[in-house]
Structure formats: structure tokens, C-alpha cells
Amino acid sequence: MTNEPVLLARINKANSEKLEGYRQDGGYQTFEKVLKEKSPIDVITQVKDSGLRGRGGAGFPTGLKWTFLPKDHPGPIYLCINADESEPCTFNNRILMEKDPHQVLEGIMFACYAIRSQTAYFYIRYEYGHAYRILQKAIDELYSAGLLGKNILGSNFSLDIFLHRGAGAYICGEETGLIESLEGKRAWPRIKPPFPAIEGAFRKPTIVNNVETLACVTHIMRKGNDWFKSIGVPPDPKNPRDAGSYGPKLYCLSGHVNETGCWEIPMGITARQLIEQYGKGVPNNRKVKAIIPGGLSMGFMTESELDTPLDFNGPGKVGCLGLGTAAVTVIDDQTSMIDVLHNICQFYAHESCGQCTPCREGTGWMLKITDRLRRGQGRQEDLDILVEVADRIGIMPGTTICGLSDGAGWPVKNAIRKFRAEFEDAIRTGRRSNLKSLTMAGAH
Ligand SMILES: Cc1cc2nc3c(=O)[nH]c(=O)nc-3n(C[C@H](O)[C@H](O)[C@H](O)COP(=O)(O)O)c2cc1C
């Protein structure tokens, strides 16, 4: 398995964000070549054949998504870059944007050339002020160098990239919420179909891709598919629907570890390896009680599940929703799962956009019940009520518009199923949370 970093290869260089240094390291040479030698369909085919799957959370095959655009569409086609990155403990996009923005911008240029888009909207989380300023400078450098604008390098290809600051809400990261927000409206996700590839931004065909996905496109075009497929995990031969987990991946690590950070690692590292080799273990010789594999919405893995590979399939095999953002949060054995779950429920009750009754009310109920539990006022039947509510909200049971509510339900189901004894014991003994503040967060 190759482990030569590419995504983070340049981040410790002086002025790594500048065009000059990026070009000295070979940047934009492949783009110039592709512009001369390859057709848009060649680029789509290469990205499709590379096996690249989206890094934004769902792992959808990138090249395949690009083929969903209508053929020979006469009007504009848009690319939206999803840099909303609001999933708790996730900061892999931020590092790419702040430290090596040109590899992301080159990926955007390949993508726009492939899908025949002349306009890209870079939707960046409002709180990322530093990344916003770095990106704007990098975009300005590209216009000055003739790499953006009309007839780039004398070709027929023209492209404008517009930065758009987000609206400060988690739901702005859901692709149709993002599009609504980009259009100047409240970020209420749209009912699908139609999917954005058919009717997206300003009702035109639109592709939404994550920042890390597009950075991977740059390296696929530069180094080729054999290189990309030499990294990561091939498809499971026993599962005909598995597209594999190829390529490098940025893994974030936070919570109860001695070293927090973001590392580029071939897909498929286990949670235990990540914690021990990269996180240098748990502080004070404590043990891991649970981890969250990739953002709160993925649920929990227990200590006995830590040898699960963190690829697109692994977390699902132990009952998690998926790999998500690969931002691993470690919870030690001194931490109350009731407190953790209450904290998560607070987040979702706050971030639900409120359009769908099951999500709006369900996240509120789950918050009220977990608040009762941590006050030592829980009842045994509360556990079944929590699971019932969590089971009934979401796209999967078919009761809501977007996946926020699946994400809200999953940690609840996982926590009760995997740590039921701890919950039952706390209820039986009337144990209160040891948190200093016992304030009830405002449900809707
Ligand atoms: C509630 C919610 C929040 C999301 N937040 C993000 C986000 O911050 N960044 C992101 O790339 N994808 C996010 N997604 C996934 C996007 O809807 C979309 O699938 C993704 O941007 C596609 O990019 P990819 O194919 O390159 O992974 C979110 C999804 C949901 C349901």
C-alpha cells in the first residue's frame, strides 16, 4: 500500500498557499495539458474509472454523479463546492483551503472542464474567515495569471469562480440547503427528485462536490488511476454493490487522545491504529469507551469494534450509519454516555431547519428525554421511546426531506443499543449528570 502524502504534501512549506510556489511544484501543468489533449468526456471517464467516491459524507461515486447531468444542455451548468464543513470535529476541508488552496482550485478547474461548466460557486462556511481570505487571494492570482476568466490559455474554455460565504447553519451543508442559501434564501433543503444534477442552483443542472473530493481530482489527473487505485481498499468481491474505498483520505482525530490532528492516510486504517499510532493513545492511561467514526451523525463504535477498518464499508458493518467525514472523536471510559448523547441531541434540536414535523418535533423530544435522563429523572421506558422516535425520523424511514434527521437518530439508536446497561443503571440509581450546568437547551 503506497503512503506518499499528496493532499497534505505541501502544507508545511513556506507560503504554501501562493500560486508561485504551487507552480514551482508542478501545479497547473496537468491542467494545461488536459486542456490541450483531453476532451471533457475523457476527464469524466478517468474520474469515473479511478473509483473516486465523494469525501463529503455519503461516499457517492464522483464520476458517476457527473454523468447524471443532461446531455447537450443548452444553458448554463454550475459546480457548487461544498465547504460548509459544519459536522462537529471535522476540519479536513479547512486545512486544504488554508494551506494549499491551489490544489483545490485546480480540481475545480478539472471538474468544470469535465462537466462543461463556466461558473463555480465556492460555498464556504461563514466561520472560516481565514480560509475565505486565503481563497479569495488565490482566485485573484489565477485571474491575473490568465488561468481564470475568458478563453483560458487561449482555449475555448472559460471559467469564473465566485466565493460565497455561508449562512452559519449546519443545514447549509446539505446540498440543496446549500443551493437555496446560495440563491439568497433560507437554507431549507428541497424535496428530491429532481436532484441537483437535473435542477440545482438557479434551477439549472448543478453538481455539488466536497472540497476534499475536488482536491483528489487534481491528483487523479496528475498521477493517474493506477496510482489512485494502489491506495486504499478494493471492492469486496462478496458484495457486488461495493465500489471500493480507493485513494488517500484525510482523517481528523479529536476528543480523548494525547494528540489531536488531521493526517493523510490510505483508506482502511482501523480506529485502533488511528488512536494508538496517530493519537498516541488516551490520556491518563484511560481506556476508550466509544468513538464516533466521522461526525456526530454516524453513531458510535464500542471499544470491541475498534479494529473495524475506517473505509466506506467498515463502520456500517458494526451498525454505524457510515464513514461520514472520517473525523474520529474519542470518548474515554470516565465519560458518561448520557452526557455525550444529550450533547448530541442538543446539536440536532438546534440545527433542524424545522420544515418536517418528524425531524422538528423528534429532535426536540429526544433532547427533552435525554435532558431528563441526565437530571436523574429518567424512566426505564424512556429508552424505548428514544429508540422509537429515532427509528421513525429520517429519509430512510421515509418521513423527512433530508438526511439531517437520520443523522440525529443514529447516535440515539447506537447509544441505547450498545450502552443500554449504563443507561438503565443511571435510571435505576437516579444518578445525575456531573456536568456543572444543567440548563435545558431551547428546543423549538
Ligand atoms: C445535514 C447534512 C449536512 C451536510 N453537510 C455537509 C458539509 O458540510 N460538507 C459536505 O461536503 N457535505 C455535506 N453533506 C453532504 C452533501 O449533501 C453532499 O452529499 C456532498 O456535498 C456531496 O459531495 P461529494 O459527492 O463530493 O461527497 C451534508 C449532508 C447533510 C444531510
Ligand code: SF4
Ligand atoms: S429533515 Fe430536518 S433538517 Fe432536513 S429538511 Fe426536514 S426538518 Fe429540515
